[in-house]
Amino acid sequence: MPRISPERRQARREQIARAAVEQFAARGIHSTSMANIIDASGLSAGALYTHFTGKDEIITYVARTTVSGIFTGFSELLHRSPPPSPGALMERITERIDSADVPVGFIVQVWSEAVTNPTVRDAANEVYGEAFGFLHQYSRSWLSTAGGLDGQQADAQAPRQARLFISLIYAHILQSSMLDSYETPTFLDDVAGLFPSG
Incomplete structure (x- = not known):
């Protein structure tokens, strides 16, 4: 059998x-x-199962790659002095979420699945950890430059600001998936005052 x-x-x-x-x-x-997924993929069951063991693995793969895609290329922002403002970063993140190939409703479904499915829960925690790690580094950099805090103050404040970012990102995902009247620009205007202005 030829190697792929x-x-x-x-x-x-x-x-x-x-x-x-x-x-x-x-x-x-x-x-x-799985039969629905096999039919939609156009592949045989044997071909599909050589790539994924089952539905849980597909869910976790999509969840991981979706979040990775949102933050792709953002690490270079950590090397800017100062980095972009928190409002500008939130705008870039929401743009990535809104233009992603995966509908935001899928992310909400993953959260629901994670409540009772340990495999999906592990993936959700991994995704959270990766996002928090980047946002913690960003917050530390922002607070110690444009935020006007010394290193010790920035270290103390950065986890709180990173958690605020995560909460706002999750709020954006949840509201944009469920509320017909939700508008991203209004959301960004509303949250702009939650971060130190520097």
């Missing part, structure tokens, strides 16, 4: 993930079966 190149393997995983997300968005996670 890493690029081809990754392309197949993405194909399966896209098909699964379409099914999750249309049916909900609980109502989507």
